[in-house]
Amino acid sequence: MDIDQVIDKSRRLEDLLRQHYHAKGTDFTQLVHSCDNRFPDDIVNKLNKIATIRQQIMMTDTSMSASNxxxxxxxxxxxxxxxxxxRSSRLVWGVAVVLLGGITLAALGFYLYHWQHITL
Known part of the structure; x- marks a missing residue:
């Protein structure tokens, strides 16, 4: 495994933490600790393990030798x-917005068509 691959994989996780969980910090460990109360303990442990592996590789400046x-x-x-x-994708939100807009337009059209017949 190359150092670049370790950095790329951990960078993707850093971006997810920053964008979706508003994590604060300069390195991976700080990002994990700033939002660790939002995750189950097993995920926090896995993230800490990834941070440890990344730090070991960056400090030793070698690649991981064992394929395991x-x-x-x-x-x-x-x-x-x-x-x-x-969990939700853009498609789900898009469908929800289209349905909400369609129902609103249908109601608006109904009231505009029948407005003259409504008496209060």
């Missing part, structure tokens, strides 16, 4: 990324 370590790091990143991703 590489696969473990990849699995941890994938699990955390899946957990940190927001």
């Amino acid at each position: 370590d590489y696969q473990h790091f990849i699995d941890l990143c994938a699990e955390c990324e899946q957990e940190l991703m927001p």
